Amino acid sequence: MPIKDGWFAESEVMWPGQAMMLKVEEVLYEGRTDFQDVLVFRSATYGTVLVLDGVIQVTERDEHAYQEMITQIPMHCHPDPQNVLIVGGGDGGVLREVCRHPGVQRITMCELDPLVVSISKRYLGASTASAFDDQRLTLVHADAAQFVKDQLSVYDVVIVDSSDPVGAAETLFTADFYMSLRRAMRPGAIMCNQGECVWLHLSLIAEVLKHCREVFPSVDYAFTTIPTYPSGQIGFLICSTTPGHVLRQPVREPEPAVAASLKYYSPAVHAAAFVLPGFAEKVVAAD
Structure with missing residues (x-):
């Protein structure tokens, strides 16, 4: 793993020429699953x-900027989400955010790598991985691209919290996958990727x-700021x-108990997240 002289330097597969670095206080876990290398460390x-x-997925300091936005935007675009599918999200952050909603009756989480879930429970149990015991959750370890093919008109909200489109996650960025998701979604459903x-x-x-x-009649693009993701931004x-x-x-507005628990998302931030700089808006708005 890329630790040298007490500093972690992120790998640069999809962002050549730049790398996020964090000072390491202690390596907590280092190993390899059937699918990927895993490193957990306590930073300064x-x-x-x-x-x-080699790519940062979660830090305890800024994770809410990503987890809240990828979850609360689609959850608040739906008037009454009752059945939710989470694709990926093994660190548990999206699950935590979905579980804030008392109206949700069923949550299915399809995470390919079971070891990521167990590692997250062990080392991030006080932050992101705090809701795996929720009784509404069904945890499935499977290839999501195959899993959703067997679902038909089931979900109100689908949240695809995937890694970058290289390796095993490539299939989660294709038209075929989105078509399978569309068939798995109920009328009026929302998908966030x-x-x-x-x-x-x-x-x-x-x-x-x-x-x-090509698949959905209504499509838009939002973003959040998060210091430890490449260039401090993700959409x-x-x-x-x-x-x-x-x-x-x-x-709909966040329920008072939900609003009180949030650090980043609000209705105003929801609307602002879709306001892009001109160079990006030209691409997003193009048909």
């Missing part, structure tokens, strides 16, 4: 850090948006099965 300034294949960085992956974002627009593709759905405005 960002708390516990989870790294997969991790959407990469406008500073680094604009051509990839354009390609994935094209795939989504989300938000899709609805409803034609003309204005995704830039939440259809």
Whole structure:
């Protein structure tokens, strides 16, 4: 793993020429699963850090900026989400956010790598991996691209918290996968997919948006700021099965208990997240 002289340096597969670095206080876990390299360390300034294949996935200091936005935007685009599918998300952060909603009756989480879940429970149990005991959860360890093919008109909200589209996650950014998701979604359902960085992956974002627009009648793109992700920013593709759905405005307010628990998301931040810089808006708005 890339630790040298007490510093972790992120691998640069999809962002050549730059790397995030964090000072390491203690390595807590280092090993390899059937699918990927895993590193967990305690950093000097960002708390516990989870790294997969050399890429930062979670730090305790800033994880809420990602977990809340990838979850609360689609959850608040739906008037009454009762059945939710989480694809990936082995660190547990998206699950934690979905579990904040008392109206949710069933949660299915399809995570390919069981060891990521167990490692997250062990080292991130006080932050992201705090909701795996929720009675509404069914945890499935399977290839999501295959799993969703057997589902038909089941889910109100689908959240795809995948890693970058290299290796095992490549299939989660294809038109075939989005078509399978569409068939698995109920009328009026919302899908949110991790959407990469406008500073680094604009051509990839354009390609994935094209795939989504071939499948969903309403598609938009939002973003959040998060210091430890490449270039400090990551986006989300938000899709609805409803034609003309204005995704830039939440259809309901967070319940008071939910609002009190949030650190980043709010209705105002929801709307602002869709306001992109001009160079990105040209690509996102293009048909």
